[in-house]
Amino acid sequence: MKLQLKKLRKQYGEKCAVNNVSVNLTPGVYGLLGANGAGKTTLMRMICGVLKPTSGCICLNGKTMGQLGERYYTHLGYMPQDFGFYPDFTAREFMLYMAAVKGLDKKQAKRRTEALLHMVNLTEAADKKIKSYSGGMKQRLGIAQAELNRPAILILDEPTAGLDPKERVRFRNLISDFAKEKIVILSTHIVSDVSYIADTILMMKQGRFLLQEPMSEVTDSIKGKVWELLVDERTAAEYSRKYSVVNLHHEDGMVRLRMVEETAPERDAKAVEPGLEDLFIYHNGR
Amino acid sequence: MLVKYEFLKIVRKKSTLIVMAVSLILTGFLFGLPIMQYQIYDQDGVRKGIKGIAYEKEQFAEVSVPLSEEYVAETIREVQELFEDPDNIGNDGNEQFLIGDAYWDKVAPREKLLNLIAGTYSGPNDSWGYNRFPELDLKDKTSFYQAMRGKIQALLDNPSRVLSREQKRYWSAMADQVDVPLQYGYYGGWEIIISSFELLMFAVLAICIVVAPVFSGEYQAGTDAVILSAKYGKTKLTTAKIAASLIFGTAAFFLHVVVACGLPLIAFGTDGWNLPLQIANTTIPYPFTFLQAVLRNIGIIYLVLLAVIGLTLLLSAKMKSPYLVLMILVPILFIPVFLTPNGTAGVYNLILFLLPYRSAMPEFGKYISYQFGGLVLDVLTIRAVLYVVLTVIMLPLAGAGFRKHQAA
Incomplete structure (x- = not known):
């Protein structure tokens, strides 16, 4: 599995949110660091195919997103920052819904839903409406949905934001469990989270990569x-x-x-x- | 599966339940108002509501007959004879009318029928009641149905209508399809429904309020990025969202229709469903029964609804908030309420009759038609075609709008 970003650029009027970013990503955990407005979320959204680059391209195993079409998205799991759930759905319904959007058949959907809800410790609350969930529970549900289709590329935007230290530790461990043989891109402000689980650090500033170093050498x-x-x-x-x-x-x-x-x-x-x-x-x- | 979940997303919202409940109550109130306000007079005074309706139906029982030439002539003659006795006649300074037993026994029970007959003999710009019968000379052999056709022709020839020869031919041919003699009878419930159709626009608005967040609600909640980055986010999900909106719209609309039609039909009865529209107004050219007329207009309002749902979804796919969608939609639906047609011809009027609010009004007796070269289409047909075309255009555009959405 090889994800290539080639001269990726996103321009909003005068402002260049992502400026000629190029990188080759192979399985491993990538900690994406950068101050607010550095271009992390924009970059992640372009990788997820929900934001069109102004120029440049994204290739998976040598094929562009356009060439892969729907197939590209089968390799993708995305947990955006602060995304609202459907408050009137239960966690189980939400997972089954997301499984359907991700193209899982009914049997697979049920199996994966139960397994993941168990993994993120939400089995007991699975039939409660999401509106009754705490921030931590929602974050766990967020990563569970991202993992539904066993993605080869897992993109997590600020997954530990707003969690208390205990929840953060729990969440880091979850990410580590899910990360095996995947390309995981993890963006966060909480540097310590990255230092625990990232193999490589990608540091962004003003839309560019300042650093692309293995964790062991980054400092x-x-x-x-x-x-x-x-x-x-x-x-x-x-x-x-x-x-x-x-x-x-x-x-x-x-x-x-x-x-x-x-x-x-x-x-x-x-x-x-x-x-x-x-x-x-x-x-x-x- | 996706359609099911998208449907659940719509109906599970508390706001959906509130909007639908308010809209159903409003529809029930508006269509129930004529029942509550119904009143009819007899010699002892006023009879209101259900009692009044029962009394009127009793009176109609005697005139539920085919309006043969003989029957009409005999009816006219009976009234003319009543006017021959000065003791039966009252006068308000402008016109004379029957009073006392002559009125209560011979006219009141069938006054609607008498006015229908009188109106048929009047000129295109006149409004006659039974008190004009003494002016009719039955010896001139002008039959009732000849008078009916003559009046239609006079209306078509009226210069204010600005109808082309093809249009006149179209309407005459349609009017010729009306079966005569007309069967008369009670049609109170259907009359209420036909005259109140535009009130269903509140239901259309309520449905659009519910459907407005289908796409924009995802943008607002930030769920757009999650679903659009999933395998079917830009394909099957978009179709499912549109399908769920249409299913919801259809179910909600027909629930409103059941309330809107159910209340008058329960109170006034279904009597008259198979009677011709012409017993309400002999110049109506459409050869429909009351039931056919109501079903056709409900069908047209349904097509309007589908197109308005299409527009709502298109706006929803393009805008970041459902409130912005409604800010555009509400004026489109309700500004025409304040625009009054000043005739039945001319670009302004012809456009006005096709706008959503006006399209809910059947305008059965107005001879509104549209000509394209040699092709003439009546307003009901053109509304049906127009709203089908708009739906077919807008739904795919809405889908494309969502697929192209940038989750920035």
Whole structure:
């Protein structure tokens, strides 16, 4: 399975939401990072075939979306950000409906629905109307519907947004379970979620990819650029204005700062092991 | 399967239930109003509602006869004789009329029939009642049916109608198909239905309110991206949405029709279903019975509904919110309420008679026709053709609108 994005571009009037993006994706989990407006959702929607690129093309195993037609969508599972469900449907009805839209036959639809509802721990609530569901339950139902057709490409847009830490952990594990031998593109603001499950990081800024690196190497580029130091509160406030501060922690009247800078902000600053959050701040600023 | 779920999506909404309930109650009220307000007078005063209806039906029993030439002539003669006795005559300064027992015993029970006969003998721009019978000279051998045809011809020849020779021929030929002698009888329920057809436009609006979110509701809820990225999102699902809307529209419409027709027919009875329309107005050219006329007009309103559903779905596929859809749709449906025709010819009138609201009104006696070269079509036919064509155009456009939708 190989998904190729070739010089993909989406223009809205003067604004270029996605600018000549090219990448070859093979099975694995891709963490798509970027600030708001970086073009993540636009890119995902183009991959899902619900938004037409201004130019460029998307190929699956060498064939364009147009050449594959309906077949392209059989490989696709999509969970958009904040999508409304049908509040008057029960979870089971919603799953059966989505199974029908995805072209599963009746038997398959029932089997997959039951299995997935069990997997996302919604079996007991399956006959309750979706309007009575919590945010976490809706997110779980969202990923369950995306997985109905056993897609080879699973696209998840901010799947953990709005979830409490316990739900987030649960959700990350679900994604890991579903990710086997698939191309999973996961966009999120929550950098820690990506760091746990992504194999590759794709970082976007102003519609372009800044980074396409394996997770194990992604922070290499900022090695020696992440610093920690203990300062008083006045200095902390001054440094916060002046430098890219990733974290700020109060300790016995002093403040421990974590910063991303090309050089040590002062002599006492200690270089530390960089993380994904540091990388995000390094590329996207304070 | 998809149609079933799309249908469920429509009917499960609380808003659907509320809109349908309100619309059915309104339809029931509007079509029930003539029953509640019905009143008829006898010598003792007024009889209202169901009692009044029963009394009128009793009176009609005596005149439920074929209107043969002899019967009509005899009826006219009887009234003329009543006018010969000065004690029977009252006068309001303008015209004379019968009073006392002569009126209550001989005229009141069949006044509608007498006015129908009198109206047939009147000129095209006159409105005669039974009190004009003394002016009729039966010796001139002008038969009732000759008078009927003569009046139709006079109406067709009236310069204000601006009818071409082909159009006149079309209407005369149609009128010739009316079977005579006319069978007279009671037709109260059907009369109420025929005169209230346009009230079904509220049902059409209610159905469109329910159908408006079929596509735009998906955009508004953000579910468009999920369904459009699924295998059948741009193909079978689109068809299923259209089919579910049409099924819902059809079911809801006929439920309204049952209420709209059921109430008058329960109260007034189904009597008259097989009687000719001409017993309400002898200048109607359509050779239909009351039942046929009602069914045909319901059919036309149904075709209007399908086209309006098509338009609603087209707007729904193009707009981001159901409210925007309704902001366009409501004026299209209801602005014609405030536009009055100033005749039966001319582009303005001919367009007006084809707009959805006016199309609900049968206009059986207005000789409205459309000519294309040598081809003449009456308003009922052209409405049927027009709305079928509009439906056939708009439904695929709605589907294409959804398929091309960009979930940005």
